[in-house]
Amino acid sequence: MNDHLLQLSPEPLWRHFRTLCNTPRPSGHEQRLVETLTAWADERGLAHERDAAGNLKILKPASPGCEERPGVILQGHLDMVAQANADHPHDFTRDALDTYVEDGWLHARETTLGADNGMGVAAALAILEDDTIRHGPLEALFTLEEEASMRGALELDEDWLQGRYLLNLDSEDRGQVYIGCAGGADVIVGARLPTRDLGEDEIVRRVALTGLVGGHSGVDIHKERGNANRLLVRVLRALEPFGACLVAYHGGTLRNALPREAFASIALPADEEDAVTQRLVELQAELASELAGVDEDVQLALEPAEPDAPLTEAASRLLIAALHVAPCGVERMSIEVPGVVETSNNLGVVKLEAGRFHLCALVRSLRDSATQDLADRFRALFSLIGAETRVENAYPGWTPDPESTLLARFRRLHLEQTGVDPDVKVIHAGLECGILGGKYPHLEMISFGPLIRGAHSPAERVEIDSVSEFWQVLRAVIEDLATARAA
DSSP: OOGGGGGSSSHHHHHHHHHHHHSOOBTTOOHHHHHHHHHHHHHHTOEEEEOTTOOEEEEEOOOTTOTTSOOEEEEEESOBOOOBOTTSOOOTTTOOOOEEEETTEEEETTBOOOHHHHHHHHHHHHHHHOTTSOOSOEEEEEESOTTTTOHHHHTOOTTOOOOSEEEEOOOOOTTEEEEEEOEEEEEEEEEEOOBOOOOTTEEEEEEEEEOOOOEETTTTTTSOOOOHHHHHHHHHHHHGGGTOEEEEEEEOSOTTEEOOOEEEEEEEEGGGHHHHHHHHHHHHHHHHHHTTTTSTTOEEEEEEOOOOOOBOHHHHHHHHHHHHHSOOEEEEEOSSSTTSEEEEEEEEEEEEETTEEEEEEEEEESSHHHHHHHHHHHHHHHHTTTOEEEEEEEEOOBOOOTTOHHHHHHHHHHHHHHSOOOEEEEESSOOTHHHHHHHOTTOEEEEOOOOEESTTSTTOEEEHHHHHHHHHHHHHHHHHHTTSOOO
């Protein structure tokens, strides 16, 4: 499968990426890939270890004469976001990805590609097998469950890594290098809401909102793309005058992906169905107009649904009202780093089944205090409807160090290799560097990678030419660090 990748250059990197495409690896299901990589390391005589959390480390001794040089850690995460279009059957725990090249970009058919962070993992593996590179001691650190919870980094052993420099290979912009990132936390809301019997004059229909672009809940949060959960709740508010009452709700699949689709089952008087259908036509036109140039393909449809017990009228109205005012999108832009989002929230996953309500949101901020405050606003809001809120998987941000010697080396080498001085950036996303820096404060870190677009959605793609450039710069950095003095 995916043999065409072997025709791309640099061949070692693409060969390893083919292995990743052929090996299912959604968050929480990385074991098969770990076994594949450890077998590969054994074949090459490379030592490997796993820590208590299951993270994998593969080591390569320094080139002769470089044994006393500072160690370099190549870091990426093994898991990928599992997103497929609704009409495309794909089992991410069993099926290989189906990739193809179009107009200089690599895509996967109807699913996420896993270039985030497969490109970084593949590059690290290619470095480990390249015996032409002169280097100091190398550690390739591959963490688990980054996309779902950052668990691998959060539970990483604190006395396990030996290197002085860490190259995080999980960025997505050509010609840029990242030196800081947002922290974040999952906000989990749950409640048991009262239901009632379906009335004799009522029918149940499903309102489907589809056709949104979606994307990464951090790096795409400021692009004014529609959030299916926010939009469908708005639609439900507009249907309340027709007697619509919530029966069930399913919106979004991941807390760190902008929801592309959401579905709500509603009970309504049978004689209001035609009026509701007409109102949905009007609402679709309204939303398409507001989202023109971004998400104008938004679709609303009224579909048959199985009859079931709706919420009571009061519970339905309260829940819809709470969701309608819940923080969503950009909360504040940074003053210190112009053009960068400081604080945001993504209404990632919303569910209602048989009166049981569940919400998972992802709050991000460059300031840990702002993350805590926004999470507390959720707690205050949803306490008004009797829901319980808890905060999980909190992780710190990565404080920028513009005076880093590693950054200075990277900028010089990037200019030499590409003719371009890279832009130095801070990203509104949860790179693992913040967590790793907390555990290993002596590390100097940067993050860079090839050009990836549409991450966390089936539109994900990677620019093939940028992969060659990424590889060229990565090799140069490792060779240059082999000349650095030991601390």
